[in-house]
Amino acid sequence: MITAVRKPLNEIIEMVAPCEKILVTGCGTCVTIDYSGGAKEAAILASQLRIARRLGGKKLETLEQTVERQCEWEFVKEFTDHAAECQAIISMACGAGIQTVAAAFPDKPVFPGVNTRFIGMPQKQGVWEERCICCGNCVLHLTGGLCPFARCAKTLLNGPCEGSQDGKCEVNRELDCVWQQIYDSLKERGRLADLQKIFPLRDWSTGEDGGYRITVREDMML
Amino acid sequence: MSDQESLGKESDDFCPRIVAFCCQRSAYRAADLAGEMHLGFPEGLDIIQVPCTGRVDLVYLLRSLEEGADGVLILACFEDNCKYISGNIRARRRVEYARKLLKELGLEEKRVAIGNLASNTPHRFVELTQAMREEIKKLGPSPLRAKQ
Numbered sequence: 090m091i092t093a094v095r096k097p098l099n100e101i102i103e104m105v106a107p108c109e110k111i112l113v114t115g116c117g118t119c120v121t122i123d124y125s126g127g128a129k130e131a132a133i134l135a136s137q138l139r140i141a142r143r144l145g146g147k148k149l150e151t152l153e154q155t156v157e158r159q160c161e162w163e164f165v166k167e168f169t170d171h172a173a174e175c176q177a178i179i180s181m182a183c184g185a186g187i188q189t190v191a192a193a194f195p196d197k198p199v200f201p202g203v204n205t206r207f208i209g210m211p212q213k214q215g216v217w218e219e220r221c222i223c224c225g226n227c228v229l230h231l232t233g234g235l236c237p238f239a240r241c242a243k244t245l246l247n248g249p250c251e252g253s254q255d256g257k258c259e260v261n262r263e264l265d266c267v268w269q270q271i272y273d274s275l276k277e278r279g280r281l282a283d284l285q286k287i288f289p290l291r292d293w294s295t296g297e298d299g300g301y302r303i304t305v306r307e308d309m310m311l
Numbered sequence: 312m313s314d315q316e317s318l319g320k321e322s323d324d325f326c327p328r329i330v331a332f333c334c335q336r337s338a339y340r341a342a343d344l345a346g347e348m349h350l351g352f353p354e355g356l357d358i359i360q361v362p363c364t365g366r367v368d369l370v371y372l373l374r375s376l377e378e379g380a381d382g383v384l385i386l387a388c389f390e391d392n393c394k395y396i397s398g399n400i401r402a403r404r405r406v407e408y409a410r411k412l413l414k415e416l417g418l419e420e421k422r423v424a425i426g427n428l429a430s431n432t433p434h435r436f437v438e439l440t441q442a443m444r445e446e447i448k449k450l451g452p453s454p455l456r457a458k459q
Contacts, residue, residue, distance in 0.1 A: 095413075129369070132370040140373065140455060144417065
């Protein structure tokens with residue numbers, strides 16, 4: 090899932106300062122699961138903004154609406170009626186959702202309600218960890234199912250650095266060294282021979298360094 | 312009592328409005344018993360029965376304050392005594408989180424609180440609600456009430 094955290098309240102208060110009526114939108118997919126931007130979080134933010142405005146002696150009207158996914162046109166269109174009543178939209182979706190809403194409503198200011206953090210998974214209830222940096226050229230079949238790009242502070246691809254000690258990362262001793270984990274994982278799977286393979290210099294053009302990426306599936310196009 | 316009357320100029324005249332979310336298995340029964348025993352409730356107490364305090368969402372706490380409460384109290388079962396195992400622990404954590412939300416707004420964190428009790432402790436119900444009332448009296452009326 091894509092994970093996010095709520096933006097600091099003061100930043101959002103500043104964004105909506107000129108507005109008297111706003112639409113606070115939640116997204117029903119990733120940010121609902123990680124409790125950062127679903128219907129409940131939209132309701133909490135709307136309440137906080139109303140309270141903050143009232144403490145300043147003024148009034149803020151809010152509408153709230155959550156759709157299944159904000160990163161698809163057909164869902165964000167559902168905001169049309171509410172958006173027409175409001176001066177601005179706060180999107181509590183990930184960056185993709187916020188941009189979809191901004192593109193769908195070009196006549197309205199669209200403000201981010203969250204900071205998008207990473208693609209990850211809930212390690213346990215209430216704790217999310219990064220797992221994927223969308224590099225566009227997956228190596229998980231050779232690394233025991235653990236991504237060295239997402240989980241090594243130095244994105245090393247041919248084993249650990251010298252700073253790896255007692256299975257911990259030198260950049261942050263609270264983090265596990267992923268190369269230690271890769272070794273353990275391959276050993277458990279009887280695939281230590283995979284470590285003999287040397288990765289050549291990596292072509293990062295499949296990742297974010299090649300400009301923004303577009304996937305085309307002609308068979309799916311209408 | 313009207314807003315003007317309950318707010319009052321002197322602190323002694325201030326009658327705090329407190330919303331108490333009460334677990335139906337403990338606090339609500341304790342309140343019932345306290346009533347039968349004529350123990351007396353604090354003035355200005357609004358009791359809301361919930362199936363479990365784990366049902367009390369953060370937004371209920373905020374909206375209670377928005378709607379004019381000076382304080383919000385969750386009254387839950389004792390820990391390790393929740394019918395639904397961890398509803399009361401979730402409620403405690405939500406209160407802790409709600410306090411952070413209030414701090415972001417510059418409101419006093421103690422306007423939201425939680426207490427634990429059992430269905431057969433009516434005196435404790437009165438003590439907890441009375442203590443909340445005293446705490447809120449010290450804080451004074453919610454700034455939101457004055458700006459309604």
